[in-house]
Amino acid sequence: DAGITQSPRxxxxxxxxxxxxxxxxxxNHRYMYWYRQDPGHGLRLIHYSYGVKDTxxxxxxxxxxxxxxxxxxxxLTLESxxxxxxxxxxxxxxxxxxxxxxxxGTRLTVV
Amino acid sequence: QQxxxxxxxxxxxxxxxxxxxxxxxxxxxxxxxxxYQQFPGKGPALLIAIRPDVSEKKEGRFTISFNKSAKQFSLxxxxxxxxxxxxxxxxxSRRMDxxxxxxxxxxxRLLVRP
Numbered sequence: 001d002a003g004i005t006q007s008p009r010x011x012x013x014x015x016x017x018x019x020x021x022x023x024x025x026x027x028n029h030r031y032m033y034w035y036r037q038d039p040g041h042g043l044r045l046i047h048y049s050y051g052v053k054d055t056x057x058x059x060x061x062x063x064x065x066x067x068x069x070x071x072x073x074x075x076l077t078l079e080s081x082x083x084x085x086x087x088x089x090x091x092x093x094x095x096x097x098x099x100x101x102x103x104x105g106t107r108l109t110v111v
Numbered sequence: 112q113q114x115x116x117x118x119x120x121x122x123x124x125x126x127x128x129x130x131x132x133x134x135x136x137x138x139x140x141x142x143x144x145x146x147y148q149q150f151p152g153k154g155p156a157l158l159i160a161i162r163p164d165v166s167e168k169k170e171g172r173f174t175i176s177f178n179k180s181a182k183q184f185s186l187x188x189x190x191x192x193x194x195x196x197x198x199x200x201x202x203x204s205r206r207m208d209x210x211x212x213x214x215x216x217x218x219x220r221l222l223v224r225p
Contacts, residue, residue, distance in 0.1 A: 098204050100157070
């Protein structure tokens with residue numbers, strides 16, 4: 001898993017509550033990404049970071065925010081969770097030739 | 112222009128057979144085409160990748176065939192084994208100014224029967 005740790009691995013939360021997912025990497029990779037995976041949709045990009053405090057939106061960024069205060073940590077926050085955000089979330093970093101390495105994922109259920 | 116279309120959605124193959132998964136892309140700016148393998152409860156793992164300057168790349172039982180003019184590429188798994196049962200994603204990638212754009216296909220669930 002190229003030294004990528006996601007926490008928590010599973011979470012159940014109620015609609016309207018804030019949720020923060022954490023991604024920690026030990027590879028000193030510059031680029032870190034958050035994807036969500038849903039049946040029939042593959043992996044879709046939520047937000048990404050190209051350096052400390054440098055972030056940008058992906059294709060499904062509505063309802064999500066991110067922060068990166070250190071090279072090794074990238075946080076994904078759902079400000080007010082909705083049922084449509086029930087999904088499996090993956091963090092990824094990118095190596096020297098553009099290859100992506102993924103974490104184990106966080107399964108989030110919003111009830 | 113950013114889509115990657117993958118087929119079939121699911122595939123059942125007998126042990127020892129050949130598994131073939133196809134993908135098509137639209138944007139000719141993509142310059143890196145990886146395949147990822149994902150087992151249940153795990154993150155996707157890079158399996159094999161190709162750049163458009165070659166038409167084929169082989170690693171063990173896994174081969175990517177690439178047709179630049181048709182904007183298509185495929186994964187062939189020779190001598191398929193039950194342990195190959197997983198979901199496979201093709202992807203297309205290119206380097207941007209401050210990021211990598213990596214677009215995934217929708218995935219193919221492969222089942223290899225003993």
